[in-house]
Amino acid sequence: MTINEVAAVAGVSRATVSKYMADADVYYVAEATRARIAAAIEELGYEPNAMARGLSNRRSKTIGVMVPSFLNPYYPSLMAGMSDVADEAGYTLVFGSSDDSAVREKQIISSFRQRQVEGVLLAAVPKEAGALSALVEADVEVVLVSRAAAHFAADTVLIDDAGGMRSALDHLRGHGHSAIWHLAGPDQVGTFHNRAEAYRSYMDEQGVAESSQGLVQADHATMEGGERVAEAIFAEGSPTAIIAANDLLALGVMNYCARVGKKVPEDLAVVGFDNVWVSRVPGVQLTTVDGRIREIGQMAARRVLERILARWDSDNGQSLPAKSVILPADLVVRNTCGCGSGASQASQ
Amino acid sequence: MTINEVAAVAGVSRATVSKYMADADVYYVAEATRARIAAAIEELGYEPNAMARGLSNRRSKTIGVMVPSFLNPYYPSLMAGMSDVADEAGYTLVFGSSDDSAVREKQIISSFRQRQVEGVLLAAVPKEAGALSALVEADVEVVLVSRAAAHFAADTVLIDDAGGMRSALDHLRGHGHSAIWHLAGPDQVGTFHNRAEAYRSYMDEQGVAESSQGLVQADHATMEGGERVAEAIFAEGSPTAIIAANDLLALGVMNYCARVGKKVPEDLAVVGFDNVWVSRVPGVQLTTVDGRIREIGQMAARRVLERILARWDSDNGQSLPAKSVILPADLVVRNTCGCGSGASQASQ
């Protein structure tokens, strides 16, 4: 089951088998020899030992991916996108879920380093300040996914938060809403910060009266968090529309409405952000800003790969300069903004 | 950054550092030496190279996990459960999504073997017949998760499909339904097969008339599949209740109802299976059989670990005999069966 057995069966040295395996056009191995080796591999069911290989050539062919959670539907989509491209490139992804715990984050990053990952895709920015630069110093390529780091120049692939927020706001104003509030997410998350900022500047630019705007922040961007904050919002004001920082929060708002007997969109319009899978289930039909999640995952994976290959090609081992890509965010109009017939909800 | 540097800084041989790292009570290393080594490790930020380690002691500390999809909400929950226990045991999980492709399955399994995984958790049973035994012959411990294999005795951790189906059916009959149909999933998936079988025997045992039962099979256990089949169902009969083989199919049925203006649960009661996260979102509130997904994931992970350790301890390298655990499945009553007030749906 090792390369030695294969070599023995094929009647060649193990170096030749190794060259055959590399099968780049770098090494020339005779057609006849190739056939014998192929037969031996087939016969033995040989699979090269990735550890030995990696140890020898210092390439683990592995990329670490840290996400905050597997349960938030945003991340599995992101992961699917990453897998799409990593698989094809012959790289293995190792996923870790930090669950918002600094301890887990350290464990995950440590495990990435032990496994000698060539790059990391971070959808959760480590809380610990030095973690990012430590990674870079350890020669691992890092790209930040749907999150930016405050004091660190890394590759990022993001969605256009400001643009998305503006289209949502434009749309809602088109419906004639007088009081559009924003249910913001935790501000330390860059994306949520950006969305809140965009809300503020929009309201400012448009000269909307203080009295007909409002921004309340949830401490967790979850359905439960959204429901709690919705309650708080109506305790302190009376919006006709709420745009939430993500779909889960929006769902929470809808949950609250259901509980207190408010009709969506008649009594309150709700708009989400991200367009996660749940947004389009029958009873939900949430109008939301498309976060192009899978695409973001794909681009991010492409980006690390690009960096990894670049470093490998330039034998001086230099990294590419940091680059940021921002995907446009379009509004997906469904039923909760007041556009639809509302049929799919009314019928239930 | 290697063990040699640490040894040099601590003024010991690398064998001693290695013994320190093992930190089992197998090796005795003097307190004073430990301290010096600890300091050196700290100073250098040393992380042991998992490849070198694994190559040397033939333990990858890795478990492969194959799921059919990241997008179906069932699997991320399962993955979360597996992570819970693997993390704690110091094992790394490598997830692969097969997307129902035999080619991907082979790639994933091959990649697992190359990475020398000590065990695999299979939530998707490989289509290729020999794959399972090949794994076993390669000395990897396999456990089947929420799926059983037809001609292969492997560890399995399953939900009680029959029991779950019965409680759902009992409940629905309690509501006085006369025509309860089953929207089955693809029959080659063991779980779906079991659920359909349970439906049939129940109807049989209870002596339900042929005319007031019906079973139609979807070719894909997705929301879209459910919607399509719902259409077919009403073309050929008129059930008052449908129990779907999983929640996604149930959602599809609700989608269909919304489209054609049928009210759930008034015109049609719908019951799902699995209790995925979406079942409890505001506009859905699906009555469903709890699949205890996360628990299943945890148990499965515990089970491989147990097998792996057992093999390791018994130095003859023997595997444990196959064992099967079945978790009870209870009905979670929400609004789609006709029990609830229906408030949360009506209000939207």
Place this chain on the structure above:
DNA sequence: GTGAAAGCGCTAACAA
């Protein structure tokens, strides 16, 4: 309690 030495399975010069 600690070190020397061999070897895990593979790759990568360098020779031939």
Place this chain on the structure above:
DNA sequence: TTGTTAGCGCTTTCAC
């Protein structure tokens, strides 16, 4: 076109 020879970084007998 193929083989020889060193390692990659670590663990693990076996001596000391």
